[in-house]
Amino acid sequence: MAWAELPEECVAGILHHLLCLPDYSMFAGVCTRWRTIATRHLPPMQPWLFMPSTTATSFFCIPCERTHQGPRLPDNARGARFCGTFLECWVAAAEIPYDEPLPWNRFPALLNLRTGERVLLPRHLRTNNPGSTAINRIQTLVLSDSPSQTYRYWVAAIVSGKPNLMFWSNNMNEWAPPMLKWDSGFKIWQKMLPKDPIEDVKYFYGGPLGGGFYVLNNKEDLLVYTPKADDEHGELTMSSVKKFEVRRNPRSTMPGPGEVLGRYLVESQGDLAMVVRFVSTEKATVAFDVFKLELEPLSWKKITLDAFTDRRIFLVRGFSMVVEMRNPCLPSIYFLDDSARIDGAGASTSQAQQVQGPFPCGDTGRCCEQGIVRCLPREPPSDSSPWTWFYLPQNDGLREWYEMHVFKQQE
Template sequence: MRRTREPCPPWSDGLPPELLDIILRYVTCLADRVYFAAVCRAWRSAAEVYKATPCQVPCLLLPSPVAPSFLSLHSGATRRLYLPESIRAARLCGSHEGGWVALALGQWRGYGALNLCSGAMVPLPDRLRIPSEHGWIDNTCEHHMVIRTVTFSGTPSTEGCLAAAHVSSASNIAFWRTGMDRYWIACRRDVDVIEDIIYYKKGFYVLSNTEDVMVYAPNIVNGNSPLMMSRTSYLVQKRADYKPVSRLPKGVSMSRYLVESRGKLLMILRHFRNKQRREFRIFEMNLAGGGGGSEASWVELHALPGRVLLLGRGCSRAFEVSQFDTLPVGNIYYLNDTSFNLTLESSNGSWNPRTNMSVYDFHKPRNKTRRYPRKSTSECSAPIWLIP
């Protein structure tokens, strides 16, 4: 028997197309546009005619094995995210433009890159190999690994895509290329403590806890040759007020992030003390001799004109506020992802349920830092930025 179509809501009838067009101009969140189009046929037709989809700010993905959701920074609304049951309890460890996330289905294995929009999955290996000093790879020695974060050079499903992973294993950094289904290629432990990794200007820039920068780039012979990574280091001049971890006051901690903004590489320093106000400082990487040499320094920026920052390990982004009317200039949205508990990961894969996101006003630091959203839990993974 044919199902009777439900009548349109009475308030939706009779609205002229010109008014619907004006409404759509203010509905900048892609998820909200889907809800708009679901009201009735007339609204769906208006949404189809209005093709100008605005640039999308990342959403905050809130994992849950029961009811995963995401928070839209456009509207401030939290929406339900319908995911296959098999991946709801996965740990999220990276993201990339186009709706891609890196995830771990198990404690030591089950890694992959998943597109939440299309459902496409790219498997990632769960072991690594370390090349010898002569460049060859020992095929008999493979190491187990736990991936902390993954950073991609491009769309994970495209040929030639590279990935860098911050790992816990015989090395702390490993690399992968599309088609490598058995193992990651690791490098010797050149960096003691890795703070963040970003793909920038055809290479992976790695920031250490001493604020030094190393760049890993592929040595491309031909498309079928094994992946080999070369390493170069910048001679970074220490800033005047730099202090190593051992000299920080008791109870004071720091974390550092790398962000690309307007073609420049930024280091964001997050300074915090337990139960006290957080502080942020922003530095721009200045290359000596106009960028042709290997010497560099960190120059502090005291303003963030026209921009907003979203911070997360391996997935930080800077956006121009001119693209979005709803984001205040100078806001820094950051995740409380300063630690990775390997003990929990190796035992039962659980995560700190108090992980959340907060907002800091860089231009008005005396304003109280606010949590946003106020109520959120992460029973299986820390939240992560979902980039449409």
């Protein structure tokens, strides 16, 4: 039998062992029939490790543990500090120059590294008093959906100082504070801000406590900010802002000696979970605890990592992701260096520090049954930005990605 005539189930069986995207693309480039079968058996969307720098940006592949050349950064984004990541190759930059590279021409932006699309974000916050003010240093940008010109989406920003949280929607000229009504007054707005340091923010369409931006603080309480969907462009208010006091059930003890470095929100099969990260006195990650949100009574219930069998958790502030694997595998938590924090109300610990660079990247790896495995790159420190995850395109976008890699290999 000719290779091109192999039954589809045989070809699909081979594909199930090809989790590295370039390998997959080369397989799909053998012939038209294999390409057609490949598009019907897409690999699990495991993110690449995005390692930006001012000189050469590279991407590390988890399945094959090799570094690949990914999409080229736009010239004006080279050396930018990236502060967010999202599906379909979208990343967020804290500042990029617009037109001329002058200090007053730098804006936060959303960039699609596959298509080249760019969405510039405002530099100012609209308030009732004094009316408009410059925003503080952006720590993390969180999206409700992929940027689009055809539907409305929202962006939340964790910033240093006060305010520590603000929102934006497409076609708005300024950031907006969390307000129920614009005529509520400045003091009402201040009361709606998180009072405790923010650990993580994540958007849920149908979360267990309703849809909206879930804000996790260092007391492990949740605040849910729900943007008003029918507000006119240019104005953004909340339909509701709710705070939920959540306690651990039962309360766990911290591995000692050590301390909590960070807390992350993740969603898996409809459940909301919190991942708590512990570091040693030497500031190296030593353990993780995972908690599932229980509604009655409202509490964080500790669960074992076995609850995520055949799933992998990729941690990053603003968009941690659970990937369901196609083949049986041990549950794992992949983590990046989170030792560098930014001063201000949005920071997680009192030991946070203002970081200009280089950005440390030595505390990376995977947590599994064997403990902490240092399977990710750890050096050298980045001169421009913390490392983050890069989420590959799906469906039609993935087919285009295949072709791009095949053409590169054939050149």
